[in-house]
Amino acid sequence: MGLGKMSIQSSTLKHKTDEELIVDFEKDCNLRSLSPETIRRYKSSLRIVFNFLHGMGKSIKDLDKHVLVDILRYLKEEREASYQTLNGYFSALSSFYSFLNYIEEVKGNPVNPFRERYMRRNKIMNSESQRKLLSVEEMSKLINSVLDPRDKAIIALLAKTGVRKGELVDMDKDDIDWTEQYIKLKPKRKRSNQIAFFDDETAHVLKRWLKARENYQLKEGCNALFVGEHGGRLRRHGVSHAVERHAEKVGLHNPKSKRMEDRFSPHCLRHWFTTHLRRGGIKREFLKELRGDSRREAVDIYDHIDLKE
DSSP: OOOOSOSSOHHHHTTOOHHHHHHHHHHHHHHTTOOHHHHHHHHHHHHHHHHHHHHTTOOGGGOOHHHHHHHHHIIIIISOOOHHHHHHHHHHHHHHHHHHHHTTSSSSOTHHHHHHHHHHHHHHHTOGGGSOOOOHHHHHHHHHHOOSHHHHHHHHHHHHHOOOHHHHHTOBGGGEETTTTEEEOOOOTTBSOOEEEOOHHHHHHHHHHHHHHTTSOOOTTOOBSSBOTTSSBOOHHHHHHHHHHHHHHTTSOOTTOOOGGGOOOHHHHHHHHHHHHHHTTOOHHHHHHHHTBOOOSHHHHHOOOOSOO
16 A cells, blocks of 8 residues: 555644644654654744744744744844754744645745745854864863863763764763774764764773763663763753853853854864864865765765775
8 A cells, every 4th residue: 555645634634723733743753753852843943933923813824925034033033043043943844834735734835935035144144164163272271171071071072073962962881892992873864974983082081981980870771871960861951061161161152142153062062073174184075974974965875985994
C-alpha cells in the first residue's frame, strides 16, 4: 500500500485549532527524524507567534506578507530578537507552513519569499564575521584561567575539535578512543563525519576531568561524559552557562551588550576552531571533514578522506 498523503485529512484539519495543528506538525517532524531540540525550538517559536496573532484576532491561516511584516516588527521591536533568534522564528514558520501546504490545508508557503526579501540582508549585517573571534593567546588565557576540571575540559574540547554544543552533551565515556585520540559522536542530521579527533593537551584535560568525575554522585546508569551537579547528563544550557561564565571572568564576554562581537558563546569556540585552521592553511576538504559539515555536492560525497591522512 502506497504512503500517498499523510493520514491527517484536510477535512478534519479545517476545524482544528492552531494548538492542535502544532501537535500534528510535531508528529510530522518526528516522522522526518528531526532532532528533539529542533522540534522543541519549533514548537516554542510557533506558540509565541500564535499568541501574537491571537492578540490581533487572527489565526495562523491568516498569514500573508502583511501579517509577516507585523510579526517581524513585533519580534524585532518588542521582543528585541537578534538575527539568530529571528531566523529561528521564521525557520519554524516556514517549516510549519510547508507542512500545511503538503497536506493541502493551505496553498503555497508565504514565508519563503518573505525570508528571501527581509532576512538575507539581516544575515549579511549579522554575518559570522562579526562573531567574537579570540586570538590564540586569548584562547589560551581563557582555558588556563579555568580551575574547574569539568569546565576546562568542556571549553578545551569545544575549541580543539569544533564540535557543536548538542554533540558535546550527547557524548558518553565509552565514545572515547584513547589510542587513536578521537571521540565517536552520536549521529546527527547536520553532521556527516562522526569522528572528532583531539590532541595531547585535550587528552590531558579530559583525563583530569574523568578522574574528578569519580567524585560526583552519579545517577544510576549514567554514562554521560559530562555530568551536572545533580549527577545526570549535562544539558545544553549548562554548557552555555559554563562557557559564558568563565569568558566573562576574563573580560571576553559582556552579557549585557546586544552587540554580537561583545558576547562569547559556545558557538564562538567552533568559529575559533574553523577560522584558525583556515588561516593555518588547512585544505578546504579536510576542514569540512573535521567540522563534520553535511556533504551537499557530488564531489564532497565521493571524496573519501583517509582518517590517518
